[in-house]
Amino acid sequence: MTVADDLPSDRRLSASGLARLLGSWQRPGPAYAALADGVRSAMHAGSLPLSTRLPSERELAEALGVSRTTTTAAYRTLRDEGFLVSRQGSGTVTTLPASGAQGVHAPVVVRPAQPDVADLSIAAPPAPSALHPAYVTALDALPRYLAGRGYEPLGLQVLREAIAARYTERGTPTTPDQVLVTSGAQHALNLLVHAHVGPGDRVVVEHPTYPHAIDTVRAAGGRPVPVPLSSGPSGGVDVDLLESTLRQVSPRLVYLIPDHHNPTGTTLDPAARERVRALARRHRTVVVGDEALTDLTLDGPEPAPFAGAGAGSGFVVSVGSASKTYWGGLRVGWIRAHPDLVSRLAVLRGHVDIASAVLEQLVTAELLARREEILPGRRTALRERRDRLVALLADQIPSWQVPVPAGGLSLWPDLGAPVASALTALAVRHGVRVLPGPAFAVDGGFERHLRLTFSEPLDVLENGVRGLAAAWAALGTPQDARRSAPVQAMV
Structure with missing residues (x-):
């Protein structure tokens, strides 16, 4: 049974909306395969949520300027793989393969601190001196x-x-x-x-x-x-x-x-x-x-x-x-x-x-x-930690794409492959705790992303990235972790 068999479709995405979401989906090879890759990649990235009703094959073909044969073959491919399901009266709805290793949303539990684990999963800075x-x-x-x-x-x-x-x-x-x-x-x-x-x-x-x-x-x-x-x-x-x-x-x-x-x-x-x-x-x-x-x-x-x-x-x-x-x-x-x-x-x-x-x-x-006395120092310390974490990731895991936020307490790196849940499980064995992208999704998705907080001291950040780099190397490059065609997402 698939996710979409249990969940009603709460929203419909228009053909123009899906076309805008896909962006530049074309690549060498069969057009239907490129289109299927684009839709699949958008679902992995979370920019195309689950339980979303997609436009008809005819509507999408008109919006993309391709033949209906192309959209029909793309939808058929995604249905065969378990990424789409068609239901009477509901059209074609996004879902995930029932047997896939994709993560799903689960309650986030704050665990007690462990001296041998670099915990980059909690966005909570220590108290200021004031x-x-x-x-x-x-x-x-x-x-x-x-x-x-x-x-x-x-x-x-x-x-x-x-x-x-x-x-x-x-x-x-x-x-x-x-x-x-x-x-x-x-x-x-x-x-x-x-x-x-x-x-x-x-x-x-x-x-x-x-x-x-x-x-x-x-x-x-x-x-x-x-x-x-x-x-x-x-x-x-x-x-x-x-x-x-x-x-x-x-x-x-x-x-x-x-x-x-x-x-x-x-x-x-x-x-x-x-x-x-x-x-x-x-x-x-x-x-x-x-x-x-x-x-x-x-x-x-x-x-x-x-x-x-x-x-x-x-x-x-x-x-x-x-x-x-x-x-x-x-x-x-x-x-x-x-x-x-x-x-x-x-x-x-x-x-x-x-x-x-x-x-x-x-x-x-x-x-x-006293906020005018407190906040400048608070921001300076967090800015230093953010920049250090970004630099460590660039040095030790250069294949990740790491947008630099203008504020807040966390980074949202793109791993380039839908392996966040697998990496998170493996990272604990290497002494670092992080949250995978699906923890921030309603019913799955964002398998290309982790949330990494930079509220911890610099030595914890250094140990954390060292552990992540080791886990990333141990994970290798599984067959399903190939870098997908670029999708215009949200980061």
Whole structure:
């Protein structure tokens, strides 16, 4: 049984859309074989998601300017290999071979640190030196809160004011009643999903995306619908495909990572942000922008605020966090939304944890007040680690294509062959832990990619690349790992 036998087709890709995705697919030899290679390569790269209904053979032939014989033979080849399945009433849908070694999405588990393993799978930098003084200051302020109950479902007023001031400073006027403090960005996303999504409801996500977002949607009974990232130079979600998907599936929620996208590192440009906001208003669909990595801009100016400069329509929601910018152990995040939604979420959170810890909220308020002192050094250290990791990969595994992100905490190298899951399993034996591309996919794909984080110290990065190089050499060049024809993908 194939994947597509179990999963409904949530979206349809037009002939012009598939032609644009394939780019320059032609190569010497039979045209049908080149076309089949292009489609297969797009699926391996993840730019063509699974469970996507493809255009008819006639429509694709017209869009590509080839004969229908060519498209018919290409589709037949892919069906025979298990990459396509045709179903009555649903057309031709992308899938993966049932017996293939392709990875599928599985929950990402944070494992305890091991001294003999270079762990490049977790995007979490150590605490800055300013964290301890911030705790000292917070402890001095704590006594004035001890007479109260300690339960503030919306968050401490001092922190909500600090968060609102930060949004206002960035160009999005915000008041404290538009802010809900949460126990991290993951908690914020969980609240938003459970407030909007029920069994069977669709949630649009970028492809690839943050693994825990996929898990959260499924835990609520929802169905994540993937939309590829743009093949253009700016990156970010493909807004044309996002618009068509909104029309086709009427999702209850859209989840995007507009800044230094996890895992690809791309950033949505200002014009695309405005289009996304317009789509949210037009379709009356809540669009969540996860800005947890915004402060970690390493090159160039900081991205424009996702919510924009206006008061907003209530359909654009921003999520932030102190975990990536300062320290994961703080477990403090926030939601910026319309006051009515903030109040609704505060009631919903009472089913889980009532309120966030007072001391950590005071620490976060202090860190936000001192961010201009803290962030330059933070960015310098991460920039050095990013550049070192890129240089190590270029030296020891030169066949990989490694785009350099302008911010964030990770790289998304293209291995040149669909072997990420096999390499990840082998790498552990060589003392390095990484995440394969399929961990960031809804139902498989991205077998040409790994996510490598650069938040670890330089010696850990060096040991990690040494282990990866050894694993890569041990993997060899299997027959199914031939470099495919170039596909216009998202990195």
